[in-house]
Amino acid sequence: QSALTQPRSVSGSPGQSVTISCTGTSSDVGGYNYVSWYQQHPGQAPKLMIYDVNKRPSGVPDRFSGSKSGNTASLAISGLQAEDEADYYCCSYAGSYSYVFGTGTTVTVL
Amino acid sequence: EVQMLESGGGLVQPGGSLRLSCAASGFTFSNYVVSWVRQAPGKGLEWVSSISSRGDSTYYADSVKGRFSISRDNSKNTLYLQMNSLRTEDTAVYYCAVLHGSAGYWGQGTLVTVSS
Numbered sequence: 184q185s186a187l188t189q190p191r192s193v194s195g196s197p198g199q200s201v202t203i204s205c206t207g208t209s210s211d212v213g214g215y216n217y218v219s220w221y222q223q224h225p226g227q228a229p230k231l232m233i234y235d236v237n238k239r240p241s242g243v244p245d246r247f248s249g250s251k252s253g254n255t256a257s258l259a260i261s262g263l264q265a266e267d268e269a270d271y272y273c274c275s276y277a278g279s280y281s282y283v284f285g286t287g288t289t290v291t292v293l
Numbered sequence: 294e295v296q297m298l299e300s301g302g303g304l305v306q307p308g309g310s311l312r313l314s315c316a317a318s319g320f321t322f323s324n325y326v327v328s329w330v331r332q333a334p335g336k337g338l339e340w341v342s343s344i345s346s347r348g349d350s351t352y353y354a355d356s357v358k359g360r361f362s363i364s365r366d367n368s369k370n371t372l373y374l375q376m377n378s379l380r381t382e383d384t385a386v387y388y389c390a391v392l393h394g395s396a397g398y399w400g401q402g403t404l405v406t407v408s409s
Contacts, residue, residue, distance in 0.1 A: 184354055184355055184356075186337070186339075217393065219392070219397075221338070223338075228388060228399040228400065228401050228402060229338065229388075229390075229399055230397070230399075231395075231396075231397025231399075234394060234395050234397070235394070235395075238395065240395050240397055272337060272338050274338075274340075274392060276392075276393070279352055280326055280343040280344075280345065280350065280352040281340065281343065281352050281354075282328065282340040282343070282392050283340060284330075284337060284338040284339060284340060285337070286337055287337040287338070
């Protein structure tokens with residue numbers, strides 16, 4: 184049950200694109216197509232941005248997209264906006280109703 | 294409107310016990326696997342425990358196994374977390390959440406502080 188590995192921080196200017204990686208193992212990220220991504224602003228509960236690797240819940244802008252290759256999932260944010268500045272966490276199903284979260288990435292809009 | 298409202302947090306001494314509740318509304322609670330997730334101050338998210346939709350299967354992170362117990366009452370749309378033998382490292386905001394699929398339901402969290 185080790186946390187998934189994410190970069191500590193990424194940054195970009197408004198309008199640019201950033202990508203956050205999330206590396207696990209064949210027992211979690213690589214074993215299931217159940218990777219989700221959460222956005223968390225300070226003092227708030229996490230908000231679902233991507234589920235099942237690459238699906239967006241209703242209301243989430245299409246600037247957010249997800250993908251997966253092997254044991255690594257990725258979240259891409261295009262057309263970066265000021266309100267995208269937040270912490271982002273990946274989460275993978277790990278079998279038997281267990282889950283594992285990533286270490287978290289702080290996105291800074293320069 | 295979907296709501297998940299946690300309660301029961303507070304200050305407890307090491308070795309003590311606490312019972313958290315999560316009242317759900319606005320969706321068919323009994324259809325979902327629900328989980329507890331915690332976040333220590335200034336730290337990341339950590340999955341704690343999950344329970345099947347009917348409540349007949351439970352799962353725990355190694356860090357809480359044997360000390361925490363998850364349960365649910367579908368007639369009351371309520372999720373519970375019984376926490377025993379609490380340690381200082383259990384200090385965190387505890388969230389109830391639906392982690393699978395497109396639901397993305399989360400509560401606002403309840404703070405548990407374990408300190409002497």
